[in-house]
Amino acid sequence: MINKETIIQSYELAKKQYAEIGIDTDKAMTDMKKFQISLHCWQADDIGGFERPDSELSGGGIQVTGNYPGKARNINEVKQDLEKAMSLLPGKQRVNLHAIYGDFDGIFIDRDKIEPKHFQSWIDWAKQHKIGLDFNATCFSHPKAESGFTLSSKDENVRQFWVEHVKRCRNIAAEMGKQLGTASVHNIWIPDGSKDIPVDRFGHRKLLKKSLDEIFAVEYPTEYLKDAVESKLFGIGAESMTVGSHDFYLSYAAKNNKLICIDNGHFHPTEQAGDKISSVLQFVPEILLHVTRPVRWDSDHVVNLNDEIQLIAHEIIRSDAINRVNIGLDFFDASINRIGAYVTGTRAMQQALMIALLEPLDQLKEYEAKGQNFERMALLEILKAKPFGAVWDYYCLNEDVAVSQDYITEVQQYETNELSKR
Ligand code: RNT
């Protein structure tokens, strides 16, 4: 077990060191409360969902690899796993559901028939835990998605089926927001694209625009619902063209006042998702982030505290956009303990935010404005060696969650007591 006295003493020293460069560590800890990261339910069961007892992912560019034991087999186990993960995380979280996670009571309800009542038990659970819910239409893992086209399908029946599904999903999300008193972010991601070089890119994109216009024709109060659209570069089986590209969705969001969802796995590898934040925020009201770790491609590894995540966090703080950025996670690794994945990934994002809050921004901006670029670079380098870990550990201690390596022990215990029995 971590020694509490050591954590407290380390913090006191760290606090003094940060104060010397004008940083108030107590304030940084208070500011951390402004973030509520949305935990994606799909890490718990490898995006299986509970639509059909035998449900399996059927393509759509989403690949989950690994078969580590302990995968959640039903809604109660997903809830239990999320509760465990949240008990190991400082601060408050939200939970992000996909439409295939409805409480269908063993009856098959097709996607164009789902209703708020199928999510009432999730809403009640969220009320009980005083957390918000976010939502996603599930336009993949379905026979009507197998052609590779959903909202941009040229088969009018197929297109209408998916339009109806997404309309219903927005209605469900609005109901979540209404009952929980915190707007639900509904995100649209579709797998539409083509494996080989297409000729009618224009036709499919025109259809996607038409579908979105139909879907958004129904308006909901923004206190209940915030709409986001998620772009992508390519997927497995859709290497040559993705209908919902960044250009497409960014234009759509800017023109229609929607949120753009930036998934940092959905761009060319040398593009920086963090660099996009200050651009798109000039034109859209808010953004949704899908924070992930793309290893060479959109592999959705567990988020680690790396340069990419730190730039994202810095840009949120430096753009003074805490209230305009909704942070969701989007990774799924079935090859390791899934609760450990949640906690490690979420903590990495939280740590990145805390590092960003511990930056003497006024001083750095002043150096920059005056052309003192050596000074700017030096201070940024100096900050890397400051005792951020002491502040983080103290924050966890204050929040009454496992500090440092103690969370490994807790995840191991949960594996022994719960996961290994599944
Ligand atoms: C897929 C998108 C999408 C999904 C989730 C499950 O590439 O990132 O956000 O991962 O909807």
Ligand code: ZN
């Ligand atoms: Zn995503």
